[in-house]
Amino acid sequence: MNHYLKAVTLLFVLFLSSQLSAAIDVHEFDSPEQEQLFRELTRELRCPKCQNNNIADSNAGLAQDLREKTYQMVKQGSTKQQVLDYMVARYGNFVRYDPPLTPAVMLLWAAPLAIIVLGLLVVLRMAKRKADSKPELNADEQQRLEALIKQTEQDK
Amino acid sequence: MSKRFWYFLLPLVAFLMMAVFLYRGLYSDATELESVLIGRPVPEFTLQDIYQQDKQYAADIFKGEPLLLNVWATWCPTCRAEHAFLNSLAEQQGIKIVGLNYKDDRQKAIQWLEQLGNPYQINLYDGKGLLALDLGVYGAPETYFIDSHGIIRYRHVGDVNPRNWQDTLAPIFSALE
Numbered sequence: 124m125n126h127y128l129k130a131v132t133l134l135f136v137l138f139l140s141s142q143l144s145a146a147i148d149v150h151e152f153d154s155p156e157q158e159q160l161f162r163e164l165t166r167e168l169r170c171p172k173c174q175n176n177n178i179a180d181s182n183a184g185l186a187q188d189l190r191e192k193t194y195q196m197v198k199q200g201s202t203k204q205q206v207l208d209y210m211v212a213r214y215g216n217f218v219r220y221d222p223p224l225t226p227a228v229m230l231l232w233a234a235p236l237a238i239i240v241l242g243l244l245v246v247l248r249m250a251k252r253k254a255d256s257k258p259e260l261n262a263d264e265q266q267r268l269e270a271l272i273k274q275t276e277q278d279k
Numbered sequence: 280m281s282k283r284f285w286y287f288l289l290p291l292v293a294f295l296m297m298a299v300f301l302y303r304g305l306y307s308d309a310t311e312l313e314s315v316l317i318g319r320p321v322p323e324f325t326l327q328d329i330y331q332q333d334k335q336y337a338a339d340i341f342k343g344e345p346l347l348l349n350v351w352a353t354w355c356p357t358c359r360a361e362h363a364f365l366n367s368l369a370e371q372q373g374i375k376i377v378g379l380n381y382k383d384d385r386q387k388a389i390q391w392l393e394q395l396g397n398p399y400q401i402n403l404y405d406g407k408g409l410l411a412l413d414l415g416v417y418g419a420p421e422t423y424f425i426d427s428h429g430i431i432r433y434r435h436v437g438d439v440n441p442r443n444w445q446d447t448l449a450p451i452f453s454a455l456e
Contacts, residue, residue: 171312171417184382185417188408213415215315 150194161197164206165190167221171214314415314423314434321348321429322413329380329388329402340401341429345455346375348423349399349439350411352383353391355419361438362395368444369398374452378402381411381419424448426455 152158165179170186178186178193189210196206207219216222260268316322321341328334341348349365351358368374378399380388385404392402405411414423417436424433433451435443 171415174310188412192412212315213413214417215313215415217312 152198157197160203161194164193164197164203167219168193168207168210169218169220171218177220311436312415312417314431316415316423316431317433319431321423321425321431322410324410324413326403326405326410329378329385329392329404336401336403338429340377341425342427344375344427345452346377346400346425347452348377348379348425350379350381350414350416350419350421350423352381352419353387354383357438358420359395361420361440362398364438364440364444365398366396368439369400375400379410380404380406381416382406382408422448424451424455428456 150158150161152161162179166177168178168189170176170178170181170183170189172183172185173181176183176186178189192209193206196209201209210218216225222228321338323338325335325337328336347368351362365376369376376399378401380402383404383406385406388404392399403410408416414421420438422435422439423431424435426432432455435448439448
C-alpha cells in the first residue's frame with residue numbers, strides 16, 4: 124500500500140513538473156543584461172489572447188510567438204523601447220501592462236478626482252449659502268415673535 | 280433659462296452620459312481588441328501560395344478592388360464553422376476573399392480546401408505567422424476589410440456568419456472604396 128502511494132505521488136509530481144516546465148523556453152543570452160531585459164519585457168508585455176497573463180506566464184501559441192520575437196530582438200541588441208514600440212505598433216497599448224499617459228488614461232485618472240473636488244465645492248457652497256441667509260422678519264413678524272416669546276416666558 | 284434650471288439639467292445630462300457609457304460597457308466584448316492598423320496599409324510581406332511553393336505574393340495583391348482578408352487555420356474550430364458562409368459569400372455574392380493560412384500544416388490546409396471548398400481567390404501560406412504578427416492577429420478567425428488602395432478599414436474578430444454579415448459587416452464592406 125505504502126509503495127503504491129509513493130508511486131502515485133511520484134507520478135503526480137513528475138506530471139506536475141512536466142506541466143510547469145512547459146512554460147519555460149530555453150534561451151541563451153550574450154550577457155546577463157540581455158537576460159535581465161528579456162525577463163523584464165516578457166513580464167511587462169500582456170498576452171493579447173489570454174488577457175490577464177503576461178507573455179512570460181502564458182502558454183498560448185501567440186504568447187510563445189511574442190516571447191520568441193522578444194528574444195530575437197533582445198539578442199540582436201534592441202533596446203527596451205524598441206521592443207515595446209514593435210509590440211505596440213501591432214497590438215496597441217493593450218499589450219503593455221504599464222501603458223503610456225495618453226489623454227484617455229489621464230481622463231481615467233483625473234475623473235474621480237475631479238468628481239470629488241466638484242462635490243466638495245458644491246457642499247461648501249451650499250454650507251456658505253445656508254450660513255449667509257438669515258431669515259429676515261418684517262416688522263409685523265418681529266412683533267409676533269416678541270409677543271410669542273413674552274407669552275412663553277409668562278407661562279413658565 | 281434661469282440659473283436654477285441649469286443646476287438641475289447639468290447633473291441630469293451627466294447622469295445620462297454616464298449611464299450610456301456604462302450600459303455600453305455592460306455589453307462590450309472585452310476580448311475584442313481594437314486594431315492599430317485601421318487606416319493603414321497592409322504591412323509589407325512576401326509569402327508563398329499555399330499550393331505552389333515557388334509562387335510568391337506581396338502586399339500589392341491588395342490593390343485594385345475592395346476585398347476581405349480572412350485569417351484561418353485547420354486547428355481552429357470556429358474557422359470550420361465559418362467556412363461554409365465564406366463559400367457562399369464568394370460564390371453567390373462574388374466577394375473577393377484572400378485567405379491567410381495561419382501557423383498551419385500545409386498539407387492539412389490543402390486537404391481542408393479540397394474537402395470544404397475554396398472561397399479564396401488567393402491563399403497565402405503563413406506557416407510562421409509572420410504577416411499575422413504584423414497584422415496584430417491574436418486569434419483565428421479574423422477578417423480584415425481592405426479597400427482598393429490596400430488600406431485596412433476594419434477588423435472583425437471571430438467568425439463571419441449570416442447574422443453579423445447582415446447586421447454590421449455587409450454595410451461596412453459595401454462602403455469600401
